Amino acid sequence: MNTVKKVHSFSLIFLMGMVFCFAQGKRSSGDDYFFQYQYQSAVRAYEAEMVKNALTDQQLLNLADSYFETNNFNKASETYLDLFKKEVEMGTHHFNKLLQSLAKTSDKERMDAFLATMSTQFQREFLENFEFNTQLLENGNMRKEMDFQIFNLTGNSPQSDFAPSFYREKLLFSSGRTLDKKRRYEPAGEGYLNIYEANLRPNGQVVSALPFKGIPSSNYHKATPFYSERLNSVLYVLSNTEDGELAFDDNGKNALSIGMQTTNGAFRLLLKDLSTSFYYPFYDEASGKLYFSANFEDGYGGTDIYYVYTNNGQIMSAPINLGPRINSPGNEIAPFVFEDSFYFSSDVFYGLGGMDIYKSTVQGESFSIPINLGNQINSSDDDFGLIIRNEGEGLLGYFASNRPGGKGGDDLYGFKVNEKPGLRTLTFKGKVVKPYDNSSTVDRAAVRLWSSNGTMLAETYSDDKGNYRMEIPWEEEVLLESSKERFSTFSKKLSSEELEGLQNSSYDIEISLYDDLVEEKEGQKVVKMGKFLFGKSQTALTDEIKKELDKVVTFVEQFPSAQLRIETYTDSRGGSSTNFRLTQSRSDAIKRYLIQQGVPNTSILYSIGYGEDKILNNCTNGVFCLEVLHQQNQRSLVVVLNDNVLFN
Template sequence: MKNIKHIIAVVFTFIIGLINAQDINIEKISKNYDYLAYVTTSEILLKVAEKGYESSELFQKLGNSFYFNNKMEDAVKWYEKLMNLEHQNPLDPEYYFRYAQALKGIEDYKKSDKWMKKFKEANPLDFRSIAFDENKDYLSRIEERSYKNVIIKNLEINSKLSDFGTTPYSDQIIFASSRGKSGMIYKWNNQPYLDLYSATKQDDGAYGLVEKFDDKINTKFHESSVTFTPNAKFIYFTRNNYFKKRYRKDDKDFNRLQLFRAELGENGTWGNISRIHFNNDSYSVAHPTINADGSKLYFASDMPGSIGMSDIYVVYINEDGTLGTPENLGVNINTEGVESFPFINKKGDLYFSSTGYPGLGGLDIYVIKDFEQLRNKKTNTYNIINIGKPFNSFSDDFAYYENLKKHTGFFSSNREGGKGDDDIYSFTIGDCKQELAGIVKDFKTQDLLVNATVTLFDALGNVIETKKTGADASFSFQADCNDVYLIRAEKEDYSTDEKRIEAINSIDNLNLKLLLKRDKQKVKLGDDLAKTLDIPIIYFDLDKSNIRPDAALELQKIIQVMKEHPEMNIEVRSHTDSRANDAYNDALSERRNKATIKYLVAIGKIKASRLRGKGYGEKRLVNRCSNGVKCTEAEHQKNRRSEFIVF
């Protein structure tokens, strides 16, 4: 049920009242629309559209009504009509983004990418645009990262309404559900308000005996998303801004979400419920998760300073159980979209759901491996990985939880084939070992490099295993699936090469090629130092012979080699391409040759007796591009070269 979850994750507002809208005039229903009672509003708007009325406002409201209720086929229909009216009124680029997301919801990824490109053109500095631009091949990368050895199961306890968010507690799981048969109805979706429920694990491993979790924690309004301290003495949970029978709203008449804490009494019941000190009537705070040692609590919020519709925050838990000052995890994680439902596992990996990164559609689940360790090292950039299928789909996927030791866990989704709106799924990851195999070669000659050292590192740079290549220059490591590794090859007289392997979820073998460039090379008479030192063309400005700064940098390499080897003498050879006439090219190459030698003597303090040179114009072409032959710029460039021959 994207509607409830979307409010929790994105807008963070819960509305009680529903304004009766009898008139089909758009102006008459604007207030109803603003109050997010989309079920009723969309019906009225549809009647307006069916009468043949067209306007940007009408199509925006219709598109949004279906978009926020996860009816993407209808959202696409009305957003498309909105785009067709774009010439009449400029659109907020956010509608390009929503249209692109809705298209993913019907698996039209090609068209979605087209509108994401338009969104990027309109908002190039938006973090969602940057993420899209940096991950153009996101679909293939997600496919590569997807699991082949995982079993997911729709839990028997799911109802026809919304069930989501799973936290283990003793032999139970605690989750949110709107299955209540009595009490107030939430006008967004005409379903009962969410309460917290427990389900007990049975002998066969299934969950049953569903009952309300706690009467003091549950109220007549929404409760969801819980986390327990490691000693299980405290529970943090999400609730409407409702405390001590007082229901609070912000200045826009919206009721926000807040975090609460309850304490386990000696009699085994929860009590002493208190509000978290940074709750506020004007913004929402929700979806807590506590790390392994109980020192930090992560949550989602749209508080002032947030980058997007909701961001991930962290706050330290003091020794007395109070909380410190919240800190936004920053622009390297949060985007202008939705980041919500954080979960931190025992190893310090951070999972969260987001609409801000390229994904399969709706909310996708992402992970930053070893997040807490990296953050302790003051890392400013993180590798944000879409965890792939079957966890992610073209619908909303969120509220991830895992037990690392048992390779099991839960997540929630409103994907097709479920029992209700949002459903809870369990998963089991089968045993999986990934063979990281490859070969080490010389970058230039492609010769096999025997006795090279190959090292396997974990994501934090800790050495796991080191091997030497044999006669066939191959190497092989056995690694766990679903992790991040770095493989580095080294050999004396060579520079290193390394490859990072991200989120290995496949049991298919990898064949890696590590190519090492010679760092220490033998130089003999007749060798060209330009090739040895990887020096490109010594560039000059058009029709000029003075040394440019970029050329000076390359010439410093020659100077350094000649200083280290005083017995070495160099012949400088300057060449041009075949364009312009022969006499012009001869004179031009000669001027540039003399300028090069002059620089080596004057700036490099190289004795003139160790240098000689000549300009050859276009006399020594290295390819077919002679006078009159049509060639590409790249082909001509190969002839515009400088050579530094040892004599």
């Protein structure tokens, strides 16, 4: 079903536009049917009018929408494509309908071609969401099927029932069941929406569904309730009225507002605009944010999810869009937060059906890639409005769907499960840093994930603060790799157990800048070390010397292709042959230590003692010098022989 229907079989008719007056200029019969949501009649009228006169671009767009709403996806896609070729201005929500139509007709090649053509029209986050979920669903990357059953609630009616909400030990929900046959909502052919309450049984079923008396009475729509224990209030949407009658804006539109009724207290309107409807309120008690859906002009498609900051329910900010990580060119509704998971429903084209339920992880003020919950919850029809809570040793949840086998348009379904349902993913996030200075981050470093068979699973680059983030379908083993020009390469294989431990934490990647670890000395590149001295006539390595040589070990670990030469020198004191032997022994001692610490023997091409051959100052044989000047000539260097070709 489409957006109007998404909130409920006739709910989108109710929740995505509401009633229009019909005196806004000259219109055809097709227009009248279209704006009354009588899409099948609109199709017949527009097609009849086309025989006599050409339709305007707007009427053709209305016809395309009417085809879409009546599931004639072949004609819908053709009409949308014709309008696109004519360069008729269409919003991204129409592009979403076009892509949905192509997906419904299994015309994947045309869908991919159109998406490639329009890729610049979409946000980067949306394209990432699309690629990720497509891979997830097409490759069947689901966690092992969980043992739980979805059951239809016995309290469903022949009319539409949707938008469940926990209310103490009861369940609140919206319904189009008719109480007064004289008062009907004509576009849907059902009664005006009302809120009902039902008792919850231990098995998750409901009994004794009756109109909810905890809110003010009204002759018009009341729907999508949410009960906040902290506020001791029920939040819900209701028709805008004035003196008990529907209130319209200057264009003849009647919209929905969000109200809050405190138990045994006062009612107050929280969000109201005669030209904008607000849907599906959800109050997050942890953050004090009030989430809701709305169709503002600054959105990313149809209906987007927003939030406002509140102080005990009192609105304290302007609406804030959740951004393109959550909102798409389609319609997003029914926000719900449980623990660290953000659930919502979307009719974005790459789902399993019309409207699917997605789950994203809350990460401070941002969100992870929303993941389709898969075919255990979602179906090829509309599935929306999921809620979930802890129940005994497991979880109890409910949602609405118009899948076959129900009792009415949309039915309520329940499920009991031991863990959160959905497709499993791996999330990697953290910073790329220098290991010798963790406060120094590395920007524009490539970060890649590889499968056990050598397939690259994902690639990203660290941002200007060194942050990186990647999310992939679950793998039992991966290779994490990071690199940048003139930096070392990080590479680590992670097992299933290690991956489990990473999912709720950050993982910093350490890579070293080559130029930080080497320096120019005596006309050649050498590994950077602090000055150290052997004991007089000694070859033994002190702890101080070993500490400096460990920097060479680290350097070779970071740059394993480096080829080294160890050089040791002494001062002019003593015999020259004795000094040659002494420096050779010292170079050999250094080599032995480095090999013991894991440096490959093949990395050290030479270890040479030069004796007193290269005196750096005037302290040659027979010249009196202070000790500090003689010590300038006592030195050991680790030269990088292939410095000039190391990064070619």
